[in-house]
Amino acid sequence: MSKFKNKNSLALPAISTASLPDIVFMLLFFFMVATVMRQNSLLIHNELPIADQVEKLDQKDLIMYIYAGKPSSRYQKNMGDTPRIQLNDKFATVSDVKAFVLAEREATREALIPFMTTALKVDKEVHMGLIDDIKKELRAVNALKVNYTTRKGSALEN
Amino acid sequence: MRRSSPEVNAGSMADIAFLLLIFFLVTTTIVTDHGISRKLPQVVDTPTIDPPKIRERNLFRVELNGLNELLVEKAPMQLSELREAAITFLDNGSGADNKTCAYCKGEKKTTSSDHPEQAIIALRNSRETNYATYVAVQNELIAAYTTLRDRESKRLYGISFQEMKRQYKDGSYSGDHTKLKAKILNVQSMYPEKLTEAVTQ
Numbered sequence: 001m002s003k004f005k006n007k008n009s010l011a012l013p014a015i016s017t018a019s020l021p022d023i024v025f026m027l028l029f030f031f032m033v034a035t036v037m038r039q040n041s042l043l044i045h046n047e048l049p050i051a052d053q054v055e056k057l058d059q060k061d062l063i064m065y066i067y068a069g070k071p072s073s074r075y076q077k078n079m080g081d082t083p084r085i086q087l088n089d090k091f092a093t094v095s096d097v098k099a100f101v102l103a104e105r106e107a108t109r110e111a112l113i114p115f116m117t118t119a120l121k122v123d124k125e126v127h128m129g130l131i132d133d134i135k136k137e138l139r140a141v142n143a144l145k146v147n148y149t150t151r152k153g154s155a156l157e158n
Numbered sequence: 159m160r161r162s163s164p165e166v167n168a169g170s171m172a173d174i175a176f177l178l179l180i181f182f183l184v185t186t187t188i189v190t191d192h193g194i195s196r197k198l199p200q201v202v203d204t205p206t207i208d209p210p211k212i213r214e215r216n217l218f219r220v221e222l223n224g225l226n227e228l229l230v231e232k233a234p235m236q237l238s239e240l241r242e243a244a245i246t247f248l249d250n251g252s253g254a255d256n257k258t259c260a261y262c263k264g265e266k267k268t269t270s271s272d273h274p275e276q277a278i279i280a281l282r283n284s285r286e287t288n289y290a291t292y293v294a295v296q297n298e299l300i301a302a303y304t305t306l307r308d309r310e311s312k313r314l315y316g317i318s319f320q321e322m323k324r325q326y327k328d329g330s331y332s333g334d335h336t337k338l339k340a341k342i343l344n345v346q347s348m349y350p351e352k353l354t355e356a357v358t359q
Binding site: 017018020021024025027028031032034035036037038049050051052053054055056057058063117119120122123124125126127128129131132135138139140142144145146147148149150151152155156158 | 168169171172174175176178179182183185186187188190191192193194195196197198199200201222237238283284285286287288289290291292293294296297298300301304
């Protein structure tokens with residue numbers, strides 16, 4: 001009789017963790033499908049204004065992002081605190097916008113070029129002078145579709 | 159003797175999966191962007207010799223000065239009143255040159271716009287204007303057009319203009335796409351968006 005007695009019968013059985021990888025993989029696949037890769041890391045302070053007459057920006061590959069705003073606090077030592085433009089991962093000046101648009105076009109199929117949109121992600125506090133300059137550059141290279149990226153909400157709260 | 163194959167230890171599988179999961183959490187974003195879509199005017203190389211005459215009453219001047227103050231027709235105005243003022247202007251439809259606006263519900267004043275097709279909103283901003291104020295003003299002006307289009311769309315087709323646009327973009331819409339597009343274009347042509355940012359003196 002004692003020959004078959006389980007020695008550990010008094011201790012609680014260990015919880016099986018065999019299904020843990022499955023659960024984590026499930027989460028992983030959810031995030032892989034539902035999200036997109038972050039394109040740029042921001043070097044500037046970027047608090048978007050609020051508006052409600054908005055349209056969704058689909059087709060991420062046809063969007064060119066132009067960021068503008070004050071450099072974030074850790075860059076202010078070198079860059080000062082006047083609003084700057086950010087293209088890709090670098091600070092840029094207004095004169096770089098043309099080259100940026102042309103480079104983005106180069107990377108897109110020719111048939112899709114007319115559908116390319118420029119998303120202006122500009123901080124609330126930026127003065128219109130800078131944006132007027134950007135718009136002038138965009139017009140010069142015939143990139144006429146722009147989108148002022150905003151958060152959703154009543155515009156009166158701006 | 160039958161040899162049993164050794165069991166692969168799957169204990170570290172969870173760790174590997176967690177590592178991948180955290181990598182994806184950090185490098186990806188879940189947000190889709192929203193924004194006000196606008197089209198910039200084309201660059202004109204040769205200035206038109208004879209610019210078309212625009213009657214002063216068909217022009218709705220919105221100006222933003224360097225102190226973020228809103229001036230409509232040279233008089234100060236609160237942002238919250240702008241939408242209503244723009245609607246009144248666009249929907250006036252007093253009619254001129256034997257062209258009357260049958261669907262307009264405005265006051266038909268002779269001092270305001272003749273017809274929605276001729277009504278132009280001219281937006282001007284100073285270089286010192288804040289971007290947030292500019293976006294808010296753009297938003298209110300577009301909202302004026304949307305309100306009027308919604309009204310006409312509901313009257314003609316029993317469905318709001320925004321809903322039609324949403325259906326048009328929606329891939330799973332079961333109705334007739336060409337018909338829907340014709341409806342959208344019809345409503346758009348009733349209140350064409352004539353919002354200019356060119357400098358008009």
